[in-house]
Amino acid sequence: MDLSNIGDLIGGLGLFLLGMQLMTNGLKRAAGQTLRKALEAATRSRMRGLISGTAITALVQSSSAVTVATIGFVNAGLLNLGQSIAVIYGCNIGTTMTGWLVATIGFNFKISAFALPMIGLGVVMSLVGGEKRYAYLGTSLTGFGLFFIGLSFLKNTFTGLENSIPFEAIGVTSYGLALFVLAGFVMTVLIQSSSAAMAITLSMASTGAIPLAAAGALVIGANLGTTSTAALSVIGATSNAKRIACAHVFFNLITGGVGLLLLIALADAINHSGINQTIDMVILLALFHTLFNVLGVLIMWPITTPMVEFLKARFSRGDEDLAKARYLDKNILETPSLAIDAMTRELSRVSRMASTLAKQAISAEISDSAHIRSQAQIINKLIVEIGKFNQKLAQQQLSEESSEILPSAMRIARYFNEMARLSGLIVDYSERFSQISDSNTQKDIYDLKKITTKMLDAAMIDDDSDISSSETRKVLHKLENKYQKIKQHVLDAMIAGRLSPDEGTDLLDSLSHIHRLGEQAEKSSRYWSSLSPIKHRSPVKERPEPDVMEPQDIREHSEEPGNERSETTTEAKKTERSSDEPVALN
Structure with a gap:
């Protein structure tokens, strides 16, 4: 030759x-x-x-x-x-x-x-x-x-x-x-x-x-x-x-x-x-x-x-632990429809983890804080993996419908990440809750936790979930009413001297975290149907536009802890819009 x-x-x-x-x-x-x-x-x-x-x-x-x-x-x-x-x-x-x-x-x-x-x-x-x-x-x-x-x-x-x-x-x-x-x-x-x-x-x-x-x-x-x-x-x-x-x-x-x-x-x-x-x-x-x-x-x-x-019985150690993405596989990136299904399934898994963690944080003792933070870090790592997979998928040849799904997926991932972060903060206030002597305040806290838990259960996404947006909005409305009521009670207790200013401020911060936890769960369920093909999505009337707020969406509290005392509607609107903007995932 x-x-x-x-x-x-x-x-x-x-x-x-x-x-x-x-x-x-x-x-x-x-x-x-x-x-x-x-x-x-x-x-x-x-x-x-x-x-x-x-x-x-x-x-x-x-x-x-x-x-x-x-x-x-x-x-x-x-x-x-x-x-x-x-x-x-x-x-x-x-x-x-x-x-x-x-x-x-x-x-x-x-x-x-x-x-x-x-x-x-x-x-x-x-x-x-x-x-x-x-x-x-x-x-x-x-x-x-x-x-x-x-x-x-x-x-x-x-x-x-x-x-x-x-x-x-x-x-x-x-x-x-x-x-x-x-x-x-x-x-x-x-x-x-x-x-x-x-x-x-x-x-x-x-x-x-x-x-x-x-x-x-x-x-x-x-x-x-x-x-x-x-x-x-x-x-x-x-x-x-x-x-x-x-x-x-x-x-x-x-x-x-x-x-x-x-x-x-x-x-x-x-x-x-x-x-x-x-x-x-x-x-x-x-x-x-x-x-x-x-x-x-x-x-x-x-x-x-x-x-x-x-x-x-093989390949289960290390690869299937909680901190490892279970459904995201580089081999399916060239088939976008399957890759989107995999990403949706991984998000569903993270939803269950975030909801479970949030409920644990609401009822946790201060001694559980290390475990709660460890689980929050696991969720954060999974969100990062989902983000990287999303970026690689965006580099493929996608249809217009598939391209529209990717930003929604990251929006939902950001809500789960925020739920995990708030769970780590809430557990630090568990000791403060147990020290409150005012019976009315204690009952209000119990009711707020109960409604928030109901919201987490209603908004949790299963693999074959059929979430009703109208149902979660009803729970959110109850949560909002209860939060405003207990917030007023705490302020009254501070004025009457039943709570010191420091105690009242800490309590308002903790209640704000719980309230916001329910909001993030509701938002994740609201946008979930946008990950499905158009023919399987919920009717548009059940899915409010991202930038349009209904009356009950206008909040008086700020997005950041410690800013609950902002009373202007303009500031509340700015806060609500900022909650939907992406943040850096560490």
Whole structure:
């Protein structure tokens, strides 16, 4: 192989990979929500998961895209681990479609006769289509043409290679076959594409550069090489992603080992049978690739349940602690709809944590302050992670509707962060509450805490929550009335001498924190429906505009502790507006 052939190999491989990328991206964008809907069918049974994984991967020509979507569905609770593993099995079968494309079209037609017109037509469709579906189909068509042109270069590169390297002699022994498996593995790891490794193998086989058994060993090695992609993709990912990647590795290792044993047992017979002279060698390899993966599914299917139980017990330490985001996975960023679902689910989790912490702070003793502050720091860390995920998601190609969701998500996250901060402040006043001797004030404090707790329960967001804005507004109205009443009682007690000025000021501060805690919870529930698709959102009349305040929204107290005595309506309005503005999250 001279320098010219090496250049053709590199260029052909580059064209092939570029074509695969364009084809996959175009098909994914053109499919829209089809991939999501098809995966939803996998929720019914493992067999449906297997069929869905096979069909979708064959359609979009990307097992990684389907794997990422599957991880997103598992994180969102739409697929269980067993169903997702069945989808991964299907992905391995679906990837064999690349071999069939190469075998049936790539080497049986004059490529330039149809590849170049496909590229030209695809580019025109992309240029004139804008954001329409046929523009994405044009991108896919362009990639399809580049795919076959790259394949043509690869085939020409390996013509006559058998005269330079004695592959025939190497591939007849068990050690030789193991060497070819290693070569296929290394090749896939280096180029991070089992489809490209498969194309190189088929190109070599079509020119007779390697014997049939050696080519089969390369195919097994390429299958094993995809485990590196799975392993690299889950570094720093969620527990579910790691479990799915492990299942992928187990599948490929076990089936690869079985396939290699069968190949070693039959290698001599295959090499001396002359079968490659009567049957198209490339077709035979594509068939072997398919049968090999189907055999893997048949072997793994009976042991899937024990494997699921084994994996569920793994990757739970450190990755699933409270301070670690449970649903945010970098692998699903390229699928915005799934990424938004994951972020929404993480926010729902933080809502439960913040509400629980707030209720603990309201009823806590002063000795609980360290625990309360520790939990508040955990929530703060989660909010920071959500913010970073939000920023990365904003860098993707988003629809207008998805782009509008991101600011609302950060607004809600800011409310949860404020609830955690207030919880840390409230617990410091618990001793002050116990020292109040005035019975009327004690009863008012109890009532305010009770209404605030009711607000926290009403506004807490569950994964499938259907929060009624009108109900939370009613509770907020009661909370506001009670707060104004107790505030007046405290002021009267200070004037009458039942409370010292210092005691009264501290009490007003603490009551303001409790009152504001309820407000932040109500705001989070009010904006929650804006995270859903438009067709699922609450009616607009139940969701007040952010900058429009109803009469009961006009407060006399300031946002900052200690400023409750500001009595002007103008100052109250400024305060209310400032509460919705984002603050730095440390």
